[in-house]
Amino acid sequence: MTGKVALVTGGSRGIGAAIAVELAQSGADVVVTYVRGEEAAREVVAKIEATGRRGLALQADAADADAAVSVVERTVEAFGRLDILVNNVGLGVLGPLESHTAEAVQQVMDINIRSVFLTTQAAAVRLGRGGRIITIGSTMVQRVPGPGGTLYTMSKAALTGLNKALARELGGRGITANVVHPGPVDTDMNPADGPYAEPQAAMTAVGRFAAPAEIASMVRYLASDEAAYVTGAEMSVDGGHAA
Numbered sequence: 001m002t003g004k005v006a007l008v009t010g011g012s013r014g015i016g017a018a019i020a021v022e023l024a025q026s027g028a029d030v031v032v033t034y035v036r037g038e039e040a041a042r043e044v045v046a047k048i049e050a051t052g053r054r055g056l057a058l059q060a061d062a063a064d065a066d067a068a069v070s071v072v073e074r075t076v077e078a079f080g081r082l083d084i085l086v087n088n089v090g091l092g093v094l095g096p097l098e099s100h101t102a103e104a105v106q107q108v109m110d111i112n113i114r115s116v117f118l119t120t121q122a123a124a125v126r127l128g129r130g131g132r133i134i135t136i137g138s139t140m141v142q143r144v145p146g147p148g149g150t151l152y153t154m155s156k157a158a159l160t161g162l163n164k165a166l167a168r169e170l171g172g173r174g175i176t177a178n179v180v181h182p183g184p185v186d187t188d189m190n191p192a193d194g195p196y197a198e199p200q201a202a203m204t205a206v207g208r209f210a211a212p213a214e215i216a217s218m219v220r221y222l223a224s225d226e227a228a229y230v231t232g233a234e235m236s237v238d239g240g241h242a243a
Helices: 013-026 038-050 063-079 102-126 150-173 197-202 214-221
Strands: 004-007 029-034 055-059 084-086 132-136 174-180 233-239
Touching: 004 013, 004 063, 013 029, 013 038, 013 084, 013 214, 029 038, 029 063, 038 055, 055 063, 063 102, 084 102, 084 214, 102 132, 102 150, 132 150, 132 214, 150 174, 174 214, 214 233
Parallel strands: 004 029, 004 084, 029 055, 084 132, 132 174, 174 233
Antiparallel strands: none
């Protein structure tokens, strides 16, 4: 990926941060976005630069439609091009069906669906042949293990439809689009030693959480030239959660 430029939304921590570093280690210059936590974003940039690649952190609220679009232009202004878009930003809201207010529903739709569409729409204009669009979904699209996931699962399921349509729309230009569905992943938002971790791990075939790097390695593959014939696909990295 030497000489390529990647944009990873929500790349200041967890899965996004691991993806950003993995792509940098493979030779890409990487831009990450964040809403809050500037210090964490700068730490990710430092790790990117430690690989010898260029890194940049951009503050952007995915709930803001204009910001979702502007990150693409800001990336191109800074690094001159865009080759890889990773739609990682997302909001996880779980709870009983009746507990979700209209405001909460709108927020999830704005961040998990609208921002992904708008950022992808802006990126598609900039991507050349060999461009890559990789979107982070959720294993709950393939298996909902219990109640409380209606709103979140609905928002993530929309990304699968978007991905398949993108594959058809952009395939003639040599641009691929794929979704990665992580299972339980050890992050600060959902730690492997947290109060809800044991039942989540038990639902996987391997009996454990993934490390963020295990998700990042799949993204790296899909972003590489090796994956030029993979598009419109859903790639599960879930430890057998949906098996």
